[in-house]
Amino acid sequence: MQEINHRETENVVLIGCQLEQDDLSFERSMDELKSLVETAKGVVVGTLTQKRQKVEPSTYIGRGKIEELLVMLDEKHVDTIVFNDELSPSQIRNVHTRTKTTVVDRTQLILDIFAQRARSREGKLQVELAQLSYLLPRLAGQGLALSRQGGGIGSKGPGETQLESDRRHIRRRMDEIKHQLEAVVGHRERYRERRKQNETFQVAIVGYTNAGKSTILNRLAEVETLEENQLFATLDPTTRQFNLPSGMKVLLSDTVGFIQDLPTTLVAAFRSTLEELQGANMLLHVVDSSNPDYIQHEKTVKKLISELDAESIPQLIVYNKIEQKDPDFFPNHQEDSIEISAFDQEDLLSLKEAIEEKLMEQMTEYHVRLRADEGRLLSKCREMTVIKKQEWDEEIEHYDIKGFVLSNTALGHELRIRSIVERK
Structure with a gap:
């Protein structure tokens, strides 16, 4: 199988067709392709682009551009040609026949990166x-x-x-x-x-590749997983535990980063991993506010969440890297969101509080009195509910506890019954 990483580095020419995109979107897409090549240990030595109404069925780009490409291949000692699209088998064959050079499309490039990083x-x-x-x-x-x-x-x-x-x-x-x-x-x-x-509450972190998901997981859970300023630094899902400000324990799962036009073969292959999202009580949708194309990234992730049938799960949008935010950045105030730097302790505390507030929207209130010998139930309340009040009543020798609990759990059912009984 062809790969772009036979040697330590390879000289690469990028090829893109601008069809319906505006100039800025197309430029950003080509920049992303360059980042993908660099992640795959390639060196971009040239770029060839063409504006067309539709791609050339046989070679993707027109005959004139193929001639330009042949000149560039000779001048720059090119090892690999990378196209910013998924090519048909005949297009790959025809371009290879004309150029006698390895041809890789966007899909195979992403697959190669995944193969390196799994x-x-x-x-x-x-x-x-x-x-x-x-x-x-x-x-x-x-x-x-x-x-x-x-x-x-x-x-x-x-x-x-x-x-x-x-x-x-x-x-x-x-x-x-x-x-x-x-x-x-x-x-x-x-x-x-x-x-x-x-009955542990589960939060899944989702977002565009390199948005800072692993960094947020590490800072919240105080653990060390791979953090790199590269595309697809995390492929294997990681689950860690952390405490909300109330003391409630929450499981946090990192997931593979999304990307525009993520190959369908990859979505299918990683479906079991991505199904972690479907089992979550809440999604933290991390957006890189320093990226000029953050709006498109946000839309791409939401589209994939919808394709995975997870759009009904409550979401909190986390605009990360706010200390480096793009000059044109403007957050989406129509949805619950928060702006943070993952390296700022106060911002992390604000994020924990926002998660807790969002969580409480799914919970029901309870008010119970627990005897001193009900330590097991008291411990469960501390770990599995959001406690808003906990006082020891000397007169009746009981803990007076008010808080919020997920109603569809065994603990939620038990506390609801206790609350009803005690009110009577």
Whole structure:
């Protein structure tokens, strides 16, 4: 399989077609492609763009631009051509035939980055499945390395046989991976079910890649996971526990970063991981306020949340990196949001308070009196509810507790019954 990371660095030319986008959106999209190439250890030595009403069916860009490309390839000693779009198998084959240079589209570039960065067994399997799903329809168009056609017109020569053999091997390997992933997914579902039984409130962090999700998780939970100023620094989901200002314990899950036009093969492969969102009680949608294209990033993430059937889960938008905010940044005040720097302790406390306030919207109020010997229930109240008042009454030797609890939990049911009984 082709990859952009055979050597430590490769010279890369970027190619983009501006169809309906305005100049600024197209420029930002090309900048993002450059960042993706740099993340994949490539060096951009040239860029070729063209305005068209529609792409050229055979080579994506027009004949004149292909001629320009051939000159650039000679001048700049280019190893790889990267297109800012997903190409058809015939387009990859035709451009490779004309240029005799490795051709990579945006989808394969992202897949290569995921392959470099996957650490867990599940992550590696998911990426391999996505890569094979991408490769299968493109086997005949992968260039000379996989072009084994032979035998003449009208005959099934050895090339055809080899191609079919490759396809059978890939399909067999895909079936093996799916079988292995089923076991991993089963384990994840059992773990998720156990968390539900423990009735711990779950918050999932979502957002565009490099928005600062891992940094926020690390600062809130006071742990160390990978933080890098690179695209897709986090692939493997991480879950950690932290305390809200009231003392209530909350589980916080980091998720893979989203990106515009995230390959469908990746969304499908990572669906089990992304389903962490569906089991969450709340989403922290992190937006990088220092990025000029933050509005488009926010829309991209919301679209993917909707595709994952998670749009009904309460959301808090967290505008991060506010200390470096873009001059044209203006927050969306139509939804619950907060502006923070993940490195500012006061901002982190404000974020915890905002999470607690948002959480209380899903909860019901309770008021109970607990005896001194009801330590187990008191401990549960401290860890699993938002306590607003806790006083020891000397006269009746009881704790007087007021707070908020998730009503659809066993503890919520117990406290609701106690509240009703005590009011009588």
